[in-house]
Amino acid sequence: MKKLIATLLVSVSMIGPGYAAESVPARQILDNELREVGAATFTSPDYKPGLIRHIVLFRYKAGTTENQREEIRIRFMDLAKSATRNGKPYIVLIESGKQSSGEGVAGGFEEAFVVTFSSEGDRNYYVGAPVVKETRYFDPQHQKFKEFVGPYLADGGVLVFDFKVTDRARLGSIMRSK
Numbered sequence: 001m002k003k004l005i006a007t008l009l010v011s012v013s014m015i016g017p018g019y020a021a022e023s024v025p026a027r028q029i030l031d032n033e034l035r036e037v038g039a040a041t042f043t044s045p046d047y048k049p050g051l052i053r054h055i056v057l058f059r060y061k062a063g064t065t066e067n068q069r070e071e072i073r074i075r076f077m078d079l080a081k082s083a084t085r086n087g088k089p090y091i092v093l094i095e096s097g098k099q100s101s102g103e104g105v106a107g108g109f110e111e112a113f114v115v116t117f118s119s120e121g122d123r124n125y126y127v128g129a130p131v132v133k134e135t136r137y138f139d140p141q142h143q144k145f146k147e148f149v150g151p152y153l154a155d156g157g158v159l160v161f162d163f164k165v166t167d168r169a170r171l172g173s174i175m176r177s178k
Contacts, residue, residue, distance in 0.1 A: 026162075030124075030131055039137040045090060047121030051165040054116075054123055057109035058149070059157035069111070072149055076113055083141045085125060092116040109159060123162060 034042045041047055060069060073096055080094045093116040099106045117123040124131065128138025135143075 027131070034124075034132065039132055039134050042121065043125040043132060043137045044121045045085070045119055045125075047119055047124070048164075049119045051092075052117040052120055052123045053114055053163055053165060054126070055161045056113045056115070057159040058111045058113075059108045059154045060110055060152055061154045061157070064152050068152055072152060073111070075145055075148060079115075079141060079145060083126065083139050085122075085139070090117070090122045091126070092118055107159075108154075120164070 037047075058072070077094055077096060080091050081089055083089065083091055093114075095114045097112055099110050099112065115126070117126065125137065126139050126142050128135075128143055132138045
């Protein structure tokens with residue numbers, strides 16, 4: 001369980017055979033920001049506004065049934081409405097799907113979830129531990145989900161990658177976000 005929570009970070013993290021934890025520059029930056037502004041500001045809805053994508057990939061333990069995987073999908077997707085702050089949902093969108101690439105570089109990851117937030121503060125509130133340690137400043141529903149899914153994931157069975165949307169290409173044009 002500790003390994004799962006340690007890997008559900010705010011940047012690329014892959015733990016497992018043949019991989020080391022990332023060098024943690026994003027984590028160091030976030031830890032410094034948290035110290036500088038305090039947890040209340042760091043997790044507030046208006047902290048660093050802009051679209052944030054939180055990509056989560058799962059690799060399941062051998063023997064995880066399709067019914068168990070479906071329950072995981074249902075519970076993850078339910079966070080779009082059950083994860084609230086002051087009684088209101090704060091997640092913009094959650095998308096999910098099974099791995100379908102034929103390129104052969106999926107690293108054994110079987111399922112993806114993309115969570116969209118409208119600020120880094122919302123993402124920080126969602127992620128919670130291990131970045132934010134004060135329980136009043138993170139989402140208890142997401143924490144419960146992390147505890148639920150942990151036993152179904154293989155060693156090194158989660159990869160998380162977050163980014164602020166800065167560029168979009170549409171019909172051959174590039175649009176930059178600020």
